[in-house]
Every structure is written in structure tokens, then in C-alpha cells.
Amino acid sequence: MDMSARLTVIVVEEDRDRALAIIDALKATDDCDVVVIGNSSGLARKIAAHAPDIVLIDIDNPTRDMMEELTLASGPLDRPVAMFVSGAAGGLAQAAIESGVSAYVVDGLSPARIKPIMDTAIARFRMVRQMRSELAETRRALEERKVIDRAKGLLMKAKGINEDAAYTLLRKTAMDQGRRVADVAEALVTASGLLG
Amino acid sequence: MKPVQLSIAYMPLVDAAPLIIAQEMGFAENEGISLDLIAAPSWSSVRDMLAFGRVDAAHLLSPVPVAMAMGLGGISTAISAVSVLSMNGNVIGVGRELEDKLRATGYSFDFAEPVKAAEALAKVATRPLVFGVPFPFSMHVELLRYWAAGTALGADGIEIRTVPPPLMASALAAGDVDAFCVGEPWGSVAVEQGAGALLLPGNAIWNLAPEKVLAVRTDWAETEPDLLGRLMRAVWQAGRWLSNPDSRATAGEILSRKAYLDVSAELIDRALSGNMTISGRGEQRHVERFLEFHKGAATFPWRSQSKWIMHQLGKIHPRTTAGNPEEAALVFRSDLHRRHLSKAGFDLPGASEKVEGAIRHPTPVASAYGRLSLLPDAFFDGLIFDPSKPES
Structure with missing residues (x-):
């Protein structure tokens, strides 16, 4: 194949969001045309049409198994072509690439050209994922804060104690039971809702 | 003593039951191990997790390790199938459009006769019928090809495409596929979704087809013989427990949990009992040995089974330089099965190969304790596969 030609990815x-982030990153390498396709049962056909x-x-992604078919020599694509952006499975994709999974590497395409594209995509993918999980953490922390405040209020009212004493009681109970403070608070709020 | 934790990748299917039950019913604990069961999003993922050492063992489609040894599909880590986890359990179904056409011809959906089913399909088909399957290397593909080649459909009368089972209903609706072959619960899910009707159980094509295997890396089997033995015994005990009809309700309840299959216990019970609901009209069909975990030495990985798979794969896929036919024939490790299970006094066959397709009725065979009877393993066309003369 012509090594100077632009790559279709x-x-x-x-x-x-994740797709846009990856496109932006790949565009910056200025070496490839990028097409995004969502999951669908016609995925294999759509991919084959672009001859990427x-x-x-x-x-x-569960549709990975369809990719498997495309990479078989007898499949609709002449050149086997799938590579994977790392997900929750950790170093698996890297292990796959490092071990030189041949069916996933295009014949005649120099690894030197693939590597920067893969690196960029993987880095961008990770960044988006990390932002997502940080956001979720923040949201959960806010929810927990609210539940703990409600539990404190319930204890203050029921036992005639101040806020500090209520919080101490919650923490001690959590420690004695080997649970998280938020879980004890949630149990208290739920029980009080039932009794109320 | 703290149990040793083994990590195991699986696909959330009814036939993952021996692994789930081994953990949940304490068979693993009895062997001093604990199973960390990791549900995978795809079969490629299961295979990669095993090949690259993310897990110690896996629930794998029986043709996958054979294909790997043949150099097909990219990854060629040496894998050993140390036990068969399940025999049979697949269903072939058709989408709504085909169902309507078949009904218009008066076809009865007997869910039993593969020759008649093929004739009925051939009559209404105006082009090759496209079947969706979960993975290119699967018993699903092999059963479909074997059936089509020996019936009115003909080898060229079908096309096979990989479609992840969760997308099968939309693939049918979009016209990407006309029909499908999947494992449970996905056939029953398709019926419940109104996506189509079930045409045949897999065992109407081959009475006793090895469906999933317990797979480990061959080097792991060599370096961890003690753990492997414990794992194999725990899974074998789970299979025996599952084969008791009294276990069905409990098994269905456990498998239905969110952490495992996350579908209703009623749906799972269809596969466990062989009482299948085959269409949106609620038609019921009973299938003997729809899914077998234990009886007739079901767990025994016969070398003749891996040879049959290799022979079938060889018809479709060109030989690769990466492949090693001798290794592929030996992927089903009857030797390891015997080594690790005979110690514990399990009754195992004396032979490592059999002529596949030759048994028509339950047949007593030579075994360690002489109490073993093999189940019918006939092919629908009455042909046999002699592993010593595969081409005949």
C-alpha cells in the first residue's frame, strides 16, 4: 500500500462526548480521516463500506465480536484492521498490541504510523473516562452530605443533642458496625421515613 | 485457612451455571478455593482475558481453543479445554417475517425435525438466508453449517453473520439477519420480545454437542496442577448438583440474580427443564437433554470432539502458517481430566476417543468403576465421524 496516503480511521x-474527544485528538495528528459509527447490528457492513x-x-464494547469476523481472512475486508482502545480491562489492549496480535494489524502498515494514533486515542479515552468518574464521585459526595445532614437532624430532634454530638454518634455507630457513615445515615433516614 | 481466589471470565449465559453454582453452593469452598467470576462484554474479551493472563480460567465456546491452535483469529496462546462445561443448549430461531411465511405454508413448528424444518425454509427462501450467531468460532456456526449442508437448504443456502445476542432483536427488525442461532437465555428472550419463533433445538442436529468448555492456559495447567484439580472438581460437583431436577428452582433463582444473568428465573428454567416456549403464541415444546451438565460423562473432553471441530473448521478456513493441526487435535485434554478427577473417585471413561455419532441409545462403556453409560450422540443425518479416519 502507499505509505504516504492518509489513513482512514x-x-x-x-x-x-467520547467520540468527539477522540476525533479532536486524531485530527491534531493531521494524518488521518476519521469516521464515527455507533453500535448497531449493521456495524460490520458499515465498516466494510469505508474500507478503513x-x-x-x-x-x-459488546460489538467487538463483530469485529472479530471482519478480521478473518475470509471476511468481507481484505485487510484485517481492528485495534482497541483500552477500557476497564486495564492493560489488556496494550498486552494485545505488544504481543503483536497479527490479525489486528494491517498488513503493510508500519507500526510506527499506528502507534501515535493509538497512543493519542487511548490517552484521550482515558481522560474522558476519568472526568466522568470524578464527576460521579462529586455527585455522590453531595448526595451523601445531604443524607448525613438529615440523619444528624433526626438524631438531634429525637435525642435532644447538639449537632456535634449527633455526628459523633453516627461516626461511632459506623465504626462499631464496620460500615460507612453514609450507609448508617441512609439506614436511619429510611427507617425514620417508615416510622414517621 | 483462607481460600485461594481464582479469577474466571464468563459470558452471562445459562450454560455458565456450573461455574456460578460451584461458587454459590459451596463446591468451590469445599475445595479450598473461591471463584472471582468476571462477566465479560464479549467472547473476544473472554478469550483475550484468558490469553493475556487477566484471568486464570474461562467459560469458553468449545471451538475457540481449537481455532486458536489452528492459528485462526489472531491470538494463538496455547489453551487447554480441561472439562466440558455443558453439552447442547442452543436454539435456532427465525424472525417474524420468516415465521409468518412458514406458518402460511402450514409448517407446524414441531421444534424437533431438522430435515422438515430445512425443507420448509428452503420452500419460502428467495435468496440465501442470513443467520446471526454470537461468534465466528462457535458450535452455533458448526451446527448451522452441518445442518444446511445436509438438507434442502444446502451449504450455499445460508449466510452466517456475527451479531451479539443483545442486538439480535434489532438486527432482525432492521433486516440485517433473517434468523439466528443463540444460546439461552437469548432464544427465549427473542420469543418474549416478539422478535421471532424458535425452529429447532441444537441437539436436533447433533444429539450431544460439546458447547462450552472450561479453558485454562496450557502453561497455567502445568504450573498450577493442584489449583486446576480443585477447580475441575468443584465444577464437576456443581454439574452433578445441577443435573438433579430438585436443584432447578434454586439454580434458576441464583442464575437470575443481577450479578449474573439478570433475567427472570422463569426464563432460565426453560433451558434447565427443556420446557421451551417457542413462539409469541405461547406454543410449548419439551426437549430431552436440551442442556446437559453431567449425565453420561458430559464433562469428559473427548479428543474426538476437538478433532471433529478441527475437521469442520478446516473445511471453511484456509490453513495458516501459525496453526498446528497436531496441537489442535489435542486441545480437549482427556488426559488432564482423567488425572485430576480419577483421584477423587469419579467414574470416567477408559477411552479418550469415540466414534462421534455412533451411539443411538444410552450405552454402558468400560470405565474406572464400571457404572458409566454414554448418552446418544447421533448426528441428524445418521453419519458418523471416525477420529482416526476424519476424511472418510
Whole structure:
């Protein structure tokens, strides 16, 4: 194949934000055309129509098994082409790439050209995922704060104690039972709702 | 003593039951192990997790390790199938459009006769019928090809495409596939979704087809013989427990949990009992040995089974330089099965190969304790597969 030609990269991704982040990153390398396709039963057909050089897909995407078919020599694509962006499975994708999983590497395509694309996509994917989980953490922390405040209020009212004493009681109970303070508070709020 | 934790990748299917039950009913604990069961999003993922050492063992489609040894599909880590986890359990179904056409011809959906089913399909088909399957290397594919080639459908009368079972209903609706072959609960899910009707159980094509295997890396089997033995015994005990009809309700309840299959126990019970609901009209069909975990030395990985799979794969896929046919034939490890289970006094067959397809009625065979009877393993066309003369 012509080594100077631009590469066509397909990104299989349902999540719009993640797909956009990967496109932006890949565009910056200025070496490839990027097409995004969502999950669908016609995925294999759509991918084959673009005759891509590389397919990027989350290692945890269930449609990965369709990719498997595309990579078989007898499949609709002449050149096997799937590579995987690392997901929750940790170093699995890297292990796959490092071990030189041949069916997933395009014949005649220099690894030197694939590597920066993979690195960029993986880095961007991780960043989006990390932002997501940080956001979720923050949201959960806010929820927990509210429940703990309500539990404190219930204890103050029921036992005629002040806020500090209520919080101490919650913490001690949690420690004695080997549970999280938020869980004890939630149990108290739920029980009080039932009794109320 | 704290149990040793083994990590195991599986796909959330009814036939993952021996692994789930081994953990939940204490068979693993009895062996001093604890199973960390990791539900995988795809079969490629299960295979990679096993090949690259993320897990110690896996619930795997029986043709996958054979294909790997043949150099097919990219990854060629040496894998050993140390036990068969389940025999049979697949269903072939058709989408709404085909169902309507078949009913218009008066077809009765007997869920039993593969030759008649193929004739009925051939009559209404105007082009090759497209079947969705979960994975390119699967018993699903092998059963479909074997059936089509030997019936009115013909080898060229079907096309096979990989569609993850959760997408099967939408693939049918979009016209990407006309029909499907899947494992439970996905056939019953398709019926419940009104996506189509079930045409045949897998065992109407081959009475006793090895469906899933317990797979480990061959080097792991060599370096951890003690853990492997414990794992194999725990899973074998779970299979025996599952084969008792009194266990069905409990098994269905455990499998239905959110952490495992996350579908209703009633749906799971269909596969466990063989009492299948085959269409949106609520038609019921009973199938003997719809899914077998234990009886007739079901767990025994016969070398003749891996040879049959290798022979079938070889018809479709070109030989690769990465492949090693001798290793592929030996992927089903009857030797390891015997080594690790005979110690504990389990009754195992004396032979490692059999002529596949030759048994028509339950047949007593030579075994360690002489109490073993093998189950019928006939192919629908009455042909046999002699592992010593695969081409005949």
C-alpha cells in the first residue's frame, strides 16, 4: 500500500462526548480521516463500506465480536484492521498490541504510523473516562452530605443533642458496625421515613 | 485457612451455571478455593482475558481453543479445554417475517425435525438466508453449517453473520439477519420480545454437542496442577448438583440474580427443564437433554470432539502458517481430566476417543468403576465421524 496516503480511521463509539474527544485528538495528528459509527447490528457492513485502515473500539464494547469476523481472512475486508482502545480491562489492549496480535494489524502498515494514533486515542479515552468518574464521585459526595445532614437532624430532634454530638454518634455507630457513615445515615433516614 | 481466589471470565449465559453454582453452593469452598467470576462484554474479551493472563480460567465456546491452535483469529496462546462445561443448549430461531411465511405454508413448528424444518425454509427462501450467531468460532456456526449442508437448504443456502445476542432483536427488525442461532437465555428472550419463533433445538442436529468448555492456559495447567484439580472438581460437583431436577428452582433463582444473568428465573428454567416456549403464541415444546451438565460423562473432553471441530473448521478456513493441526487435535485434554478427577473417585471413561455419532441409545462403556453409560450422540443425518479416519 502507499505509505504516504492518509489513513482512514473508524471509531466505533456510542457515546458522543467520547467520540468527539477522540476525533479532536486524531485530527491534531493531521494524518488521518476519521469516521464515527455507533453500535448497531449493521456495524460490520458499515465498516466494510469505508474500507478503513484502522478501527478503534472500546475493548469493553459488546460489538467487538463483530469485529472479530471482519478480521478473518475470509471476511468481507481484505485487510484485517481492528485495534482497541483500552477500557476497564486495564492493560489488556496494550498486552494485545505488544504481543503483536497479527490479525489486528494491517498488513503493510508500519507500526510506527499506528502507534501515535493509538497512543493519542487511548490517552484521550482515558481522560474522558476519568472526568466522568470524578464527576460521579462529586455527585455522590453531595448526595451523601445531604443524607448525613438529615440523619444528624433526626438524631438531634429525637435525642435532644447538639449537632456535634449527633455526628459523633453516627461516626461511632459506623465504626462499631464496620460500615460507612453514609450507609448508617441512609439506614436511619429510611427507617425514620417508615416510622414517621 | 483462607481460600485461594481464582479469577474466571464468563459470558452471562445459562450454560455458565456450573461455574456460578460451584461458587454459590459451596463446591468451590469445599475445595479450598473461591471463584472471582468476571462477566465479560464479549467472547473476544473472554478469550483475550484468558490469553493475556487477566484471568486464570474461562467459560469458553468449545471451538475457540481449537481455532486458536489452528492459528485462526489472531491470538494463538496455547489453551487447554480441561472439562466440558455443558453439552447442547442452543436454539435456532427465525424472525417474524420468516415465521409468518412458514406458518402460511402450514409448517407446524414441531421444534424437533431438522430435515422438515430445512425443507420448509428452503420452500419460502428467495435468496440465501442470513443467520446471526454470537461468534465466528462457535458450535452455533458448526451446527448451522452441518445442518444446511445436509438438507434442502444446502451449504450455499445460508449466510452466517456475527451479531451479539443483545442486538439480535434489532438486527432482525432492521433486516440485517433473517434468523439466528443463540444460546439461552437469548432464544427465549427473542420469543418474549416478539422478535421471532424458535425452529429447532441444537441437539436436533447433533444429539450431544460439546458447547462450552472450561479453558485454562496450557502453561497455567502445568504450573498450577493442584489449583486446576480443585477447580475441575468443584465444577464437576456443581454439574452433578445441577443435573438433579430438585436443584432447578434454586439454580434458576441464583442464575437470575443481577450479578449474573439478570433475567427472570422463569426464563432460565426453560433451558434447565427443556420446557421451551417457542413462539409469541405461547406454543410449548419439551426437549430431552436440551442442556446437559453431567449425565453420561458430559464433562469428559473427548479428543474426538476437538478433532471433529478441527475437521469442520478446516473445511471453511484456509490453513495458516501459525496453526498446528497436531496441537489442535489435542486441545480437549482427556488426559488432564482423567488425572485430576480419577483421584477423587469419579467414574470416567477408559477411552479418550469415540466414534462421534455412533451411539443411538444410552450405552454402558468400560470405565474406572464400571457404572458409566454414554448418552446418544447421533448426528441428524445418521453419519458418523471416525477420529482416526476424519476424511472418510
